[in-house]
Amino acid sequence: MTDVVDLRDGWLRPAPLDPVPFHVASIEEDDIAAVVAVLRSGWLTTGPVCRAFEEAFARTLGDGVEALAVNSGTSALHLALEALGVGPGDYVLTPSYTFTATAEVVRYLGAHPLLVDVDERTGNLTPETVEQAYERLPRGVRFRVKALMPVHFAGLPCAMEQLTALADGAGWAVVDDAAHALPAARQGVPIGGGGDATGFSFYATKPLCTGEGGMVVTRRPEIAARMRVMRLHGIDHDAFNRYAEPDQWRYAVVAPGFKYNLTDIAAALGLSQLRRLHALRDRRAAVAATYSAAFAGIDGLDVPPDAPAGDEHAWHLYALRVLDGPRVRNRLVQELARLGIGTSVHFIPLHMQPYYRDTYALEEHECPAATRLHGRELSLPLFPDMTAEQVMRVIEAVPAALARARDSVGV
Numbered sequence: 509m510t511d512v513v514d515l516r517d518g519w520l521r522p523a524p525l526d527p528v529p530f531h532v533a534s535i536e537e538d539d540i541a542a543v544v545a546v547l548r549s550g551w552l553t554t555g556p557v558c559r560a561f562e563e564a565f566a567r568t569l570g571d572g573v574e575a576l577a578v579n580s581g582t583s584a585l586h587l588a589l590e591a592l593g594v595g596p597g598d599y600v601l602t603p604s605y606t607f608t609a610t611a612e613v614v615r616y617l618g619a620h621p622l623l624v625d626v627d628e629r630t631g632n633l634t635p636e637t638v639e640q641a642y643e644r645l646p647r648g649v650r651f652r653v654k655a656l657m658p659v660h661f662a663g664l665p666c667a668m669e670q671l672t673a674l675a676d677g678a679g680w681a682v683v684d685d686a687a688h689a690l691p692a693a694r695q696g697v698p699i700g701g702g703g704d705a706t707g708f709s710f711y712a713t714k715p716l717c718t719g720e721g722g723m724v725v726t727r728r729p730e731i732a733a734r735m736r737v738m739r740l741h742g743i744d745h746d747a748f749n750r751y752a753e754p755d756q757w758r759y760a761v762v763a764p765g766f767k768y769n770l771t772d773i774a775a776a777l778g779l780s781q782l783r784r785l786h787a788l789r790d791r792r793a794a795v796a797a798t799y800s801a802a803f804a805g806i807d808g809l810d811v812p813p814d815a816p817a818g819d820e821h822a823w824h825l826y827a828l829r830v831l832d833g834p835r836v837r838n839r840l841v842q843e844l845a846r847l848g849i850g851t852s853v854h855f856i857p858l859h860m861q862p863y864y865r866d867t868y869a870l871e872e873h874e875c876p877a878a879t880r881l882h883g884r885e886l887s888l889p890l891f892p893d894m895t896a897e898q899v900m901r902v903i904e905a906v907p908a909a910l911a912r913a914r915d916s917v918g919v
């Protein structure tokens with residue numbers, strides 16, 4: 509590091525280091541060329557590139573999976589619940605420890621999210637937390653529970669075989685929110701290859717990113733058919749094919765559908781990134797392993813759990829735990845920002861958000877593990893193109909900033 513003269517006062521000071529951003533999307537020349545090719549083709553919206561993206565995406569999840577490209581992960585989850593018949597007055601079990609999108613789509617349909625606590629170590633639903641939430645529901649309305657929405661927090665797969673068994677026994681559909689979990693697998697089954705439907709997000713910071721975008725996948729043909737119709741205005745092309753109607757311009761509107769289709773511009777970026785999905789994940793996993801080796805022995809910190817043997821972690825987030833709790837964690841965020849390190853906090857649990865708290869009269873003790881995890885969580889920079897120098901900067905900054913944060917809070 510070279511020193512520089514500070515022009516404000518003439519003092520010699522160390523040159524400020526470049527900030528380490530929280531996230532940078534991995535965009536390579538091939539990605540750019542793929543998007544430019546669509547721009548040159550003259551066909552910008554949903555077309556052949558979307559179809560190719562859907563087919564390639566489905567193939568990564570196994571035989572028999574159908575994939576529909578949509579304009580966001582939120583749209584994906586909304587379409588899935590709608591197709592599975594969730595409607596007004598129904599209940600859907602979702603974790604409190606998630607982004608609002610998981611639960612807001614339940615409200616779009618006039619149904620109610622039943623916010624479930626999580627395992628504090630993983631941030632994921634367990635059969636025990638689901639059963640506890642279900643049993644708090646008055647007996648008379650239990651039959652209105654229609655679906656379970658596990659979220660694979662940070663990319664660590666939920667115990668899908670246990671959650672699916674519980675849901676099957678109770679007659680609930682399973683729609684998992686895999687916004688963080690690409691690529692990921694539970695006991696050899698890719699996330700998205702098993703349940704009734706799974707939603708993926710291609711938002712700018714997600715493991716595969718198209719700026720905005722998403723994919724909904726299912727193994728159930730009738731669910732795929734309904735989602736296909738509802739994705740684009742409720743237009744059913746098959747309704748006319750049945751009468752062998754020869755006119756290309758005819759279409760039948762069979763429902764007030766949504767405008768959730770993806771553009772070929774975005775699909776080109778998705779298809780291009782899909783080719784290096786595992787390479788991108790391996791780079792994130794390598795950074796996570798370096799972090800965990802560095803932070804494992806540090807007093808006051810807990811490292812996030814790795815996936816158990818046989819499972820595959822997507823490592824979308826590196827969710828460090830600051831054991832002193834929210835005051836030190838909040839101060840640590842500021843200290844790291846001062847050192848140029850970008851961080852984030854995932855999540856503010858939904859039972860603490862004004863809308864859900866007030867609508868459903870929720871209190872902090874309703875989901876105690878989610879509340880505690882929220883007070884400790886600190887997401888560190890984690891993206892495929894992080895340089896060794898950037899990783900070292902974070903590794904050096906965290907203990908120094910933690911010491912200062914603890915001092916200033918008086919721990």
Ligand SMILES: *Cc1c(COP(=O)(O)O)cnc(C)c1O
Pocket residue numbers: 579580581582583606607609610659685687688708709710711720721722
């Ligand atoms: C990002 C995210 C979503 C929503 O995805 P969008 O593509 O932004 O609509 C849903 N659930 C979780 C857990 C997310 O992190």
